[in-house]
Amino acid sequence: MEKTMLAAVLHDFDDLRLDHVPLPQVRSHDDVIVRIKSCGFCATDYKAIKGIRRNVTFPAILGHEPSGIVAEVGPGVRHFQPGDHVIVQPSGYCGYCPHCRVGNTHYCQHAFTTGGDGPEDVWPGAFAEYMLTKECCLFHKPAGVSFHAAAITEPLSGAWKGLIQYSQMQPGDDVVIIGVGGIGLLCMLVAKAAGAGRLIAVDSSEYALDNARALGATGTVNPARQDAKEAVYALIPDGPDLVVEAAGPIAAVKLMTDLRRRGTKWNVFGITTHETFELDGGLTHFLEGRMDASFGTTPLAMAKAIRLMETGLVDTEKIISHRIPLEKIHEAVEIMASPERNKIVVNVLDAT
Ligand SMILES: [Zn+2]
Ligand SMILES: [Zn+2]
Structure with missing residues:
Protein backbone atom coordinates (compact mmCIF):
# COMPACT_ATOMS: atom_id res chain seq x y z
CA MET A 1 0.00 0.00 0.00
CA PRO A 142 21.48 25.79 15.81
CA ALA A 143 20.69 23.66 18.87
CA GLY A 144 19.72 26.70 20.96
CA VAL A 145 17.06 27.84 18.51
CA SER A 146 13.66 26.12 18.79
CA PHE A 147 11.92 24.71 15.71
CA HIS A 148 9.23 27.40 16.10
CA ALA A 149 11.78 30.22 16.28
CA ALA A 150 13.64 28.66 13.33
CA ALA A 151 10.44 28.76 11.26
CA ILE A 152 10.75 32.56 11.32
CA THR A 153 14.20 32.48 9.64
CA GLU A 154 13.00 33.29 6.12
CA PRO A 155 11.04 36.45 7.00
CA LEU A 156 13.83 37.51 9.41
CA SER A 157 16.35 37.05 6.60
CA GLY A 158 14.20 39.30 4.39
CA ALA A 159 14.23 41.97 7.10
CA TRP A 160 18.05 41.73 7.41
CA LYS A 161 18.47 41.91 3.62
CA GLY A 162 16.21 44.96 3.32
CA LEU A 163 17.50 47.02 6.25
CA ILE A 164 21.15 46.05 6.53
CA GLN A 165 22.31 44.76 3.15
CA TYR A 166 20.29 47.04 0.88
CA SER A 167 19.45 50.16 2.91
CA GLN A 168 22.72 49.96 4.84
CA MET A 169 21.26 51.03 8.17
CA GLN A 170 23.96 52.34 10.53
CA PRO A 171 24.16 52.32 14.35
CA GLY A 172 22.48 55.45 15.66
CA ASP A 173 20.19 55.88 12.64
CA ASP A 174 16.68 57.13 13.40
CA VAL A 175 14.39 54.57 11.78
CA VAL A 176 10.64 54.61 11.06
CA ILE A 177 8.87 51.32 10.33
CA ILE A 178 5.44 51.71 8.71
CA GLY A 179 3.38 48.61 9.48
CA VAL A 180 4.42 46.54 12.50
CA GLY A 181 2.56 43.30 11.84
CA GLY A 182 4.69 40.14 11.54
CA ILE A 183 7.28 41.32 9.00
CA GLY A 184 7.39 44.91 10.26
CA LEU A 185 8.11 43.69 13.80
CA LEU A 186 11.00 41.64 12.41
CA CYS A 187 12.32 44.78 10.68
CA MET A 188 12.06 46.50 14.07
CA LEU A 189 13.97 43.71 15.84
CA VAL A 190 16.72 43.86 13.19
CA ALA A 191 16.91 47.66 13.49
CA LYS A 192 17.11 47.35 17.28
CA ALA A 193 19.83 44.69 17.07
CA ALA A 194 21.75 46.90 14.61
CA GLY A 195 21.73 49.81 17.06
CA ALA A 196 18.94 52.04 15.81
CA GLY A 197 18.76 55.47 17.47
CA ARG A 198 15.14 56.44 17.71
CA LEU A 199 12.90 53.67 16.44
CA ILE A 200 9.35 54.71 15.53
CA ALA A 201 6.56 52.22 14.76
CA VAL A 202 3.62 53.39 12.64
CA ASP A 203 0.45 51.30 12.52
CA SER A 204 -3.32 51.82 12.65
CA SER A 205 -3.69 48.86 15.07
CA GLU A 206 -3.20 49.64 18.77
CA TYR A 207 -2.51 45.93 19.33
CA ALA A 208 0.41 46.13 16.89
CA LEU A 209 1.70 49.34 18.48
CA ASP A 210 1.56 47.79 21.98
CA ASN A 211 3.70 44.92 20.70
CA ALA A 212 6.09 47.33 19.03
CA ARG A 213 6.54 49.24 22.31
CA ALA A 214 7.10 46.00 24.22
CA LEU A 215 9.77 44.98 21.70
CA GLY A 216 11.69 48.22 21.86
CA ALA A 217 10.05 50.93 19.76
CA THR A 218 10.97 54.28 21.28
CA GLY A 219 7.84 55.90 19.90
CA THR A 220 4.60 54.92 18.18
CA VAL A 221 2.27 56.68 15.77
CA ASN A 222 -1.29 55.72 14.85
CA PRO A 223 -2.25 57.29 11.49
CA ALA A 224 -5.91 56.48 12.15
CA ARG A 225 -5.84 58.80 15.17
CA GLN A 226 -3.30 61.50 14.35
CA ASP A 227 -1.52 63.17 11.45
CA ALA A 228 1.27 60.65 10.88
CA LYS A 229 3.86 63.07 9.50
CA GLU A 230 3.35 65.62 12.29
CA ALA A 231 3.51 62.88 14.91
CA VAL A 232 6.70 61.36 13.47
CA TYR A 233 8.37 64.80 13.28
CA ALA A 234 7.27 65.54 16.85
CA LEU A 235 9.28 62.45 17.87
CA ILE A 236 12.17 62.97 15.42
CA PRO A 237 12.39 66.73 14.72
CA ASP A 238 15.30 66.24 12.30
CA GLY A 239 13.43 63.61 10.31
CA PRO A 240 14.23 59.94 9.81
CA ASP A 241 17.44 58.51 8.39
CA LEU A 242 15.54 55.48 7.10
CA VAL A 243 11.84 54.77 6.49
CA VAL A 244 10.80 51.18 5.89
CA GLU A 245 7.39 50.53 4.34
CA ALA A 246 6.43 47.11 5.68
CA ALA A 247 2.66 47.49 5.48
CA GLY A 248 1.40 46.72 1.96
CA PRO A 249 -1.24 49.35 1.12
CA ILE A 250 -0.23 52.09 -1.34
CA ALA A 251 -1.12 54.67 1.34
CA ALA A 252 1.84 53.35 3.35
CA VAL A 253 4.19 53.86 0.39
CA LYS A 254 2.92 57.43 0.02
CA LEU A 255 3.45 58.07 3.74
CA MET A 256 6.98 56.67 3.33
CA THR A 257 7.78 59.32 0.70
CA ASP A 258 6.06 62.08 2.73
CA LEU A 259 8.24 61.40 5.76
CA ARG A 260 11.44 62.35 3.90
CA ARG A 261 13.88 65.06 4.67
CA ARG A 262 17.10 65.57 2.76
CA GLY A 263 19.02 62.32 2.48
CA THR A 264 16.35 60.04 3.93
CA LYS A 265 16.57 56.47 2.68
CA TRP A 266 13.39 54.60 1.78
CA ASN A 267 12.78 50.91 1.53
CA VAL A 268 9.73 49.69 -0.38
CA PHE A 269 9.39 46.41 1.45
CA GLY A 270 5.73 45.57 2.01
CA ILE A 271 3.73 46.41 -1.08
CA THR A 272 3.23 43.60 -3.61
CA THR A 273 0.24 44.96 -5.56
CA HIS A 274 0.64 47.03 -8.74
CA GLU A 275 -0.41 50.52 -7.71
CA THR A 276 1.35 53.79 -8.49
CA PHE A 277 2.71 56.65 -6.41
CA GLU A 278 4.19 59.93 -7.58
CA LEU A 279 7.61 61.39 -7.01
CA ASP A 280 8.59 64.94 -7.91
CA GLY A 281 11.72 64.46 -10.02
CA GLY A 282 13.48 67.71 -9.15
CA LEU A 283 12.58 67.48 -5.49
CA THR A 284 13.85 63.90 -5.31
CA HIS A 285 17.05 65.14 -6.95
CA PHE A 286 17.64 67.99 -4.52
CA LEU A 287 16.61 65.96 -1.49
CA GLU A 288 18.88 63.13 -2.68
CA GLY A 289 16.03 60.73 -2.04
CA ARG A 290 17.41 57.19 -1.96
CA MET A 291 15.07 54.32 -2.56
CA ASP A 292 15.66 50.61 -2.13
CA ALA A 293 13.26 47.72 -2.35
CA SER A 294 13.63 44.17 -1.18
CA PHE A 295 11.86 40.88 -1.80
CA GLY A 296 12.67 37.24 -1.18
CA THR A 297 15.83 35.93 0.37
CA THR A 298 19.29 34.63 -0.43
CA PRO A 299 21.61 32.11 1.23
CA LEU A 300 23.64 35.04 2.61
CA ALA A 301 20.55 36.58 4.23
CA MET A 302 19.45 33.21 5.61
CA ALA A 303 22.89 32.66 7.16
CA LYS A 304 22.81 36.13 8.75
CA ALA A 305 19.30 35.55 10.15
CA ILE A 306 20.41 32.26 11.67
CA ARG A 307 23.39 34.03 13.25
CA LEU A 308 21.14 36.76 14.69
CA MET A 309 18.99 34.07 16.36
CA GLU A 310 21.87 31.86 17.47
CA THR A 311 23.64 34.73 19.24
CA GLY A 312 20.41 35.99 20.83
CA LEU A 313 20.57 39.36 19.03
CA VAL A 314 17.07 38.65 17.74
ZN1 LIG B 1 6.56 34.56 3.44
ZN1 LIG C 1 20.32 30.45 -11.20
Whole structure:
Protein backbone atom coordinates (compact mmCIF):
# COMPACT_ATOMS: atom_id res chain seq x y z
CA MET A 1 0.00 0.00 0.00
CA GLU A 2 1.21 3.50 -0.86
CA LYS A 3 2.33 5.53 2.15
CA THR A 4 0.47 8.78 2.75
CA MET A 5 0.85 11.88 4.90
CA LEU A 6 -1.46 14.57 6.21
CA ALA A 7 -1.37 17.83 4.25
CA ALA A 8 -3.45 21.01 4.05
CA VAL A 9 -4.37 21.04 0.36
CA LEU A 10 -5.83 24.15 -1.28
CA HIS A 11 -8.24 22.82 -3.93
CA ASP A 12 -9.57 26.23 -4.95
CA PHE A 13 -9.79 29.71 -3.44
CA ASP A 14 -11.49 29.36 -0.04
CA ASP A 15 -11.37 25.56 -0.31
CA LEU A 16 -8.61 24.36 2.04
CA ARG A 17 -8.92 20.70 3.05
CA LEU A 18 -6.97 18.33 5.26
CA ASP A 19 -6.17 15.45 2.93
CA HIS A 20 -4.05 12.33 2.99
CA VAL A 21 -1.71 12.59 0.03
CA PRO A 22 1.21 10.41 -1.18
CA LEU A 23 4.53 10.94 0.61
CA PRO A 24 7.04 12.91 -1.48
CA GLN A 25 9.79 10.80 -3.07
CA VAL A 26 13.48 11.47 -3.73
CA ARG A 27 13.75 11.90 -7.52
CA SER A 28 17.25 13.19 -8.15
CA HIS A 29 20.71 13.16 -6.60
CA ASP A 30 20.38 16.41 -4.58
CA ASP A 31 16.80 15.94 -3.37
CA VAL A 32 16.01 15.94 0.35
CA ILE A 33 12.83 14.96 2.17
CA VAL A 34 12.24 16.95 5.35
CA ARG A 35 9.86 15.95 8.14
CA ILE A 36 8.25 19.27 9.03
CA LYS A 37 8.19 20.39 12.65
CA SER A 38 6.98 23.98 12.33
CA CYS A 39 6.10 26.39 9.53
CA GLY A 40 5.38 30.11 9.63
CA PHE A 41 2.03 31.28 8.26
CA CYS A 42 2.81 34.13 5.87
CA ALA A 43 0.47 36.78 4.47
CA THR A 44 1.30 35.31 1.04
CA ASP A 45 -0.32 32.04 2.11
CA TYR A 46 -3.38 33.86 3.38
CA LYS A 47 -3.70 35.83 0.13
CA ALA A 48 -3.58 32.57 -1.86
CA ILE A 49 -6.25 30.91 0.31
CA LYS A 50 -8.57 33.90 0.03
CA GLY A 51 -7.95 34.52 -3.68
CA ILE A 52 -6.35 37.92 -3.01
CA ARG A 53 -3.41 36.70 -5.08
CA ARG A 54 -4.56 34.73 -8.14
CA ASN A 55 -1.32 33.09 -9.32
CA VAL A 56 -2.10 29.75 -7.68
CA THR A 57 -2.21 26.40 -9.48
CA PHE A 58 -4.55 23.93 -7.79
CA PRO A 59 -4.26 21.70 -5.93
CA ALA A 60 -1.60 23.51 -3.91
CA ILE A 61 0.16 22.85 -0.60
CA LEU A 62 1.19 26.21 0.84
CA GLY A 63 3.67 27.04 3.62
CA HIS A 64 7.18 28.32 2.81
CA GLU A 65 8.75 29.07 6.21
CA PRO A 66 9.58 25.61 7.57
CA SER A 67 11.94 23.97 10.00
CA GLY A 68 12.20 20.23 10.44
CA ILE A 69 14.28 17.08 10.47
CA VAL A 70 15.93 15.49 7.45
CA ALA A 71 14.12 12.22 6.72
CA GLU A 72 15.80 11.04 3.50
CA VAL A 73 18.53 12.30 1.16
CA GLY A 74 19.40 11.68 -2.49
CA PRO A 75 22.69 9.93 -3.32
CA GLY A 76 24.51 13.20 -4.13
CA VAL A 77 23.68 15.02 -0.89
CA ARG A 78 26.95 15.73 0.94
CA HIS A 79 26.30 18.13 3.78
CA PHE A 80 23.15 16.75 5.41
CA GLN A 81 22.00 13.37 6.60
CA PRO A 82 18.82 11.87 8.02
CA GLY A 83 18.21 13.14 11.55
CA ASP A 84 19.78 16.58 10.99
CA HIS A 85 17.73 19.51 12.30
CA VAL A 86 17.29 21.97 9.48
CA ILE A 87 15.83 25.27 8.34
CA VAL A 88 14.53 25.35 4.76
CA GLN A 89 14.92 28.32 2.44
CA PRO A 90 11.81 28.29 0.23
CA SER A 91 13.45 29.53 -2.94
CA GLY A 92 15.57 26.99 -4.81
CA TYR A 93 18.12 28.11 -7.39
CA CYS A 94 20.48 26.66 -9.99
CA GLY A 95 23.78 28.19 -8.82
CA TYR A 96 25.06 28.66 -12.38
CA CYS A 97 22.96 31.33 -14.15
CA PRO A 98 24.35 34.91 -14.34
CA HIS A 99 22.24 36.00 -11.33
CA CYS A 100 23.24 33.06 -9.15
CA ARG A 101 26.92 33.61 -10.05
CA VAL A 102 26.84 37.05 -8.39
CA GLY A 103 24.83 35.91 -5.37
CA ASN A 104 21.38 37.10 -6.46
CA THR A 105 19.90 33.62 -6.23
CA HIS A 106 16.44 35.15 -5.76
CA TYR A 107 16.62 36.31 -9.42
CA CYS A 108 17.59 32.80 -10.62
CA GLN A 109 16.45 32.01 -14.16
CA HIS A 110 15.73 28.41 -13.14
CA ALA A 111 14.24 29.11 -9.72
CA PHE A 112 11.63 27.03 -7.96
CA THR A 113 9.79 27.66 -4.73
CA THR A 114 8.41 25.23 -2.19
CA GLY A 115 4.97 26.56 -1.29
CA GLY A 116 5.82 30.20 -1.96
CA ASP A 117 5.18 32.96 -4.47
CA GLY A 118 7.40 34.36 -7.20
CA PRO A 119 8.91 31.67 -9.44
CA GLU A 120 6.68 29.88 -11.94
CA ASP A 121 7.93 26.48 -10.80
CA VAL A 122 6.00 25.95 -7.55
CA TRP A 123 6.51 22.74 -5.54
CA PRO A 124 4.34 21.56 -2.66
CA GLY A 125 5.05 23.48 0.54
CA ALA A 126 5.30 22.75 4.24
CA PHE A 127 1.74 22.76 5.56
CA ALA A 128 2.20 19.00 5.50
CA GLU A 129 4.00 16.31 7.45
CA TYR A 130 6.80 16.03 4.87
CA MET A 131 8.12 18.06 1.97
CA LEU A 132 10.58 17.65 -0.87
CA THR A 133 13.36 20.20 -1.37
CA LYS A 134 16.98 20.31 -2.50
CA GLU A 135 20.24 20.40 -0.57
CA CYS A 136 20.96 24.00 -1.68
CA CYS A 137 17.88 25.14 0.31
CA LEU A 138 18.95 23.62 3.66
CA PHE A 139 20.69 25.21 6.63
CA HIS A 140 21.64 23.50 9.90
CA LYS A 141 19.44 24.70 12.77
CA PRO A 142 21.48 25.79 15.81
CA ALA A 143 20.69 23.66 18.87
CA GLY A 144 19.72 26.70 20.96
CA VAL A 145 17.06 27.84 18.51
CA SER A 146 13.66 26.12 18.79
CA PHE A 147 11.92 24.71 15.71
CA HIS A 148 9.23 27.40 16.10
CA ALA A 149 11.78 30.22 16.28
CA ALA A 150 13.64 28.66 13.33
CA ALA A 151 10.44 28.76 11.26
CA ILE A 152 10.75 32.56 11.32
CA THR A 153 14.20 32.48 9.64
CA GLU A 154 13.00 33.29 6.12
CA PRO A 155 11.04 36.45 7.00
CA LEU A 156 13.83 37.51 9.41
CA SER A 157 16.35 37.05 6.60
CA GLY A 158 14.20 39.30 4.39
CA ALA A 159 14.23 41.97 7.10
CA TRP A 160 18.05 41.73 7.41
CA LYS A 161 18.47 41.91 3.62
CA GLY A 162 16.21 44.96 3.32
CA LEU A 163 17.50 47.02 6.25
CA ILE A 164 21.15 46.05 6.53
CA GLN A 165 22.31 44.76 3.15
CA TYR A 166 20.29 47.04 0.88
CA SER A 167 19.45 50.16 2.91
CA GLN A 168 22.72 49.96 4.84
CA MET A 169 21.26 51.03 8.17
CA GLN A 170 23.96 52.34 10.53
CA PRO A 171 24.16 52.32 14.35
CA GLY A 172 22.48 55.45 15.66
CA ASP A 173 20.19 55.88 12.64
CA ASP A 174 16.68 57.13 13.40
CA VAL A 175 14.39 54.57 11.78
CA VAL A 176 10.64 54.61 11.06
CA ILE A 177 8.87 51.32 10.33
CA ILE A 178 5.44 51.71 8.71
CA GLY A 179 3.38 48.61 9.48
CA VAL A 180 4.42 46.54 12.50
CA GLY A 181 2.56 43.30 11.84
CA GLY A 182 4.69 40.14 11.54
CA ILE A 183 7.28 41.32 9.00
CA GLY A 184 7.39 44.91 10.26
CA LEU A 185 8.11 43.69 13.80
CA LEU A 186 11.00 41.64 12.41
CA CYS A 187 12.32 44.78 10.68
CA MET A 188 12.06 46.50 14.07
CA LEU A 189 13.97 43.71 15.84
CA VAL A 190 16.72 43.86 13.19
CA ALA A 191 16.91 47.66 13.49
CA LYS A 192 17.11 47.35 17.28
CA ALA A 193 19.83 44.69 17.07
CA ALA A 194 21.75 46.90 14.61
CA GLY A 195 21.73 49.81 17.06
CA ALA A 196 18.94 52.04 15.81
CA GLY A 197 18.76 55.47 17.47
CA ARG A 198 15.14 56.44 17.71
CA LEU A 199 12.90 53.67 16.44
CA ILE A 200 9.35 54.71 15.53
CA ALA A 201 6.56 52.22 14.76
CA VAL A 202 3.62 53.39 12.64
CA ASP A 203 0.45 51.30 12.52
CA SER A 204 -3.32 51.82 12.65
CA SER A 205 -3.69 48.86 15.07
CA GLU A 206 -3.20 49.64 18.77
CA TYR A 207 -2.51 45.93 19.33
CA ALA A 208 0.41 46.13 16.89
CA LEU A 209 1.70 49.34 18.48
CA ASP A 210 1.56 47.79 21.98
CA ASN A 211 3.70 44.92 20.70
CA ALA A 212 6.09 47.33 19.03
CA ARG A 213 6.54 49.24 22.31
CA ALA A 214 7.10 46.00 24.22
CA LEU A 215 9.77 44.98 21.70
CA GLY A 216 11.69 48.22 21.86
CA ALA A 217 10.05 50.93 19.76
CA THR A 218 10.97 54.28 21.28
CA GLY A 219 7.84 55.90 19.90
CA THR A 220 4.60 54.92 18.18
CA VAL A 221 2.27 56.68 15.77
CA ASN A 222 -1.29 55.72 14.85
CA PRO A 223 -2.25 57.29 11.49
CA ALA A 224 -5.91 56.48 12.15
CA ARG A 225 -5.84 58.80 15.17
CA GLN A 226 -3.30 61.50 14.35
CA ASP A 227 -1.52 63.17 11.45
CA ALA A 228 1.27 60.65 10.88
CA LYS A 229 3.86 63.07 9.50
CA GLU A 230 3.35 65.62 12.29
CA ALA A 231 3.51 62.88 14.91
CA VAL A 232 6.70 61.36 13.47
CA TYR A 233 8.37 64.80 13.28
CA ALA A 234 7.27 65.54 16.85
CA LEU A 235 9.28 62.45 17.87
CA ILE A 236 12.17 62.97 15.42
CA PRO A 237 12.39 66.73 14.72
CA ASP A 238 15.30 66.24 12.30
CA GLY A 239 13.43 63.61 10.31
CA PRO A 240 14.23 59.94 9.81
CA ASP A 241 17.44 58.51 8.39
CA LEU A 242 15.54 55.48 7.10
CA VAL A 243 11.84 54.77 6.49
CA VAL A 244 10.80 51.18 5.89
CA GLU A 245 7.39 50.53 4.34
CA ALA A 246 6.43 47.11 5.68
CA ALA A 247 2.66 47.49 5.48
CA GLY A 248 1.40 46.72 1.96
CA PRO A 249 -1.24 49.35 1.12
CA ILE A 250 -0.23 52.09 -1.34
CA ALA A 251 -1.12 54.67 1.34
CA ALA A 252 1.84 53.35 3.35
CA VAL A 253 4.19 53.86 0.39
CA LYS A 254 2.92 57.43 0.02
CA LEU A 255 3.45 58.07 3.74
CA MET A 256 6.98 56.67 3.33
CA THR A 257 7.78 59.32 0.70
CA ASP A 258 6.06 62.08 2.73
CA LEU A 259 8.24 61.40 5.76
CA ARG A 260 11.44 62.35 3.90
CA ARG A 261 13.88 65.06 4.67
CA ARG A 262 17.10 65.57 2.76
CA GLY A 263 19.02 62.32 2.48
CA THR A 264 16.35 60.04 3.93
CA LYS A 265 16.57 56.47 2.68
CA TRP A 266 13.39 54.60 1.78
CA ASN A 267 12.78 50.91 1.53
CA VAL A 268 9.73 49.69 -0.38
CA PHE A 269 9.39 46.41 1.45
CA GLY A 270 5.73 45.57 2.01
CA ILE A 271 3.73 46.41 -1.08
CA THR A 272 3.23 43.60 -3.61
CA THR A 273 0.24 44.96 -5.56
CA HIS A 274 0.64 47.03 -8.74
CA GLU A 275 -0.41 50.52 -7.71
CA THR A 276 1.35 53.79 -8.49
CA PHE A 277 2.71 56.65 -6.41
CA GLU A 278 4.19 59.93 -7.58
CA LEU A 279 7.61 61.39 -7.01
CA ASP A 280 8.59 64.94 -7.91
CA GLY A 281 11.72 64.46 -10.02
CA GLY A 282 13.48 67.71 -9.15
CA LEU A 283 12.58 67.48 -5.49
CA THR A 284 13.85 63.90 -5.31
CA HIS A 285 17.05 65.14 -6.95
CA PHE A 286 17.64 67.99 -4.52
CA LEU A 287 16.61 65.96 -1.49
CA GLU A 288 18.88 63.13 -2.68
CA GLY A 289 16.03 60.73 -2.04
CA ARG A 290 17.41 57.19 -1.96
CA MET A 291 15.07 54.32 -2.56
CA ASP A 292 15.66 50.61 -2.13
CA ALA A 293 13.26 47.72 -2.35
CA SER A 294 13.63 44.17 -1.18
CA PHE A 295 11.86 40.88 -1.80
CA GLY A 296 12.67 37.24 -1.18
CA THR A 297 15.83 35.93 0.37
CA THR A 298 19.29 34.63 -0.43
CA PRO A 299 21.61 32.11 1.23
CA LEU A 300 23.64 35.04 2.61
CA ALA A 301 20.55 36.58 4.23
CA MET A 302 19.45 33.21 5.61
CA ALA A 303 22.89 32.66 7.16
CA LYS A 304 22.81 36.13 8.75
CA ALA A 305 19.30 35.55 10.15
CA ILE A 306 20.41 32.26 11.67
CA ARG A 307 23.39 34.03 13.25
CA LEU A 308 21.14 36.76 14.69
CA MET A 309 18.99 34.07 16.36
CA GLU A 310 21.87 31.86 17.47
CA THR A 311 23.64 34.73 19.24
CA GLY A 312 20.41 35.99 20.83
CA LEU A 313 20.57 39.36 19.03
CA VAL A 314 17.07 38.65 17.74
CA ASP A 315 14.61 36.36 19.55
CA THR A 316 11.95 35.43 16.99
CA GLU A 317 9.96 33.54 19.66
CA LYS A 318 8.88 36.97 20.91
CA ILE A 319 6.82 37.68 17.82
CA ILE A 320 5.00 34.33 17.74
CA SER A 321 1.47 34.89 19.03
CA HIS A 322 -0.13 31.58 18.02
CA ARG A 323 1.06 27.98 17.66
CA ILE A 324 -1.58 26.00 15.78
CA PRO A 325 -1.41 22.25 15.00
CA LEU A 326 -1.68 21.33 11.31
CA GLU A 327 -4.98 19.55 12.05
CA LYS A 328 -6.43 22.94 13.09
CA ILE A 329 -5.06 24.99 10.20
CA HIS A 330 -8.52 26.45 9.52
CA GLU A 331 -8.26 28.22 12.89
CA ALA A 332 -4.95 29.68 11.75
CA VAL A 333 -6.65 31.03 8.60
CA GLU A 334 -9.28 32.75 10.76
CA ILE A 335 -6.69 34.22 13.11
CA MET A 336 -4.73 35.56 10.11
CA ALA A 337 -7.73 37.79 9.33
CA SER A 338 -7.72 39.27 12.84
CA PRO A 339 -5.67 42.34 13.81
CA GLU A 340 -5.07 40.73 17.24
CA ARG A 341 -2.18 38.55 16.14
CA ASN A 342 1.49 38.57 15.41
CA LYS A 343 3.19 35.63 13.77
CA ILE A 344 1.35 32.34 13.57
CA VAL A 345 3.28 29.10 13.25
CA VAL A 346 1.66 25.87 12.18
CA ASN A 347 3.24 22.95 13.95
CA VAL A 348 3.38 19.40 12.85
CA LEU A 349 4.29 16.35 14.93
CA ASP A 350 4.59 18.11 18.29
CA ALA A 351 7.29 20.64 17.54
CA THR A 352 9.01 22.06 20.60
ZN1 LIG B 1 6.56 34.56 3.44
ZN1 LIG C 1 20.32 30.45 -11.20
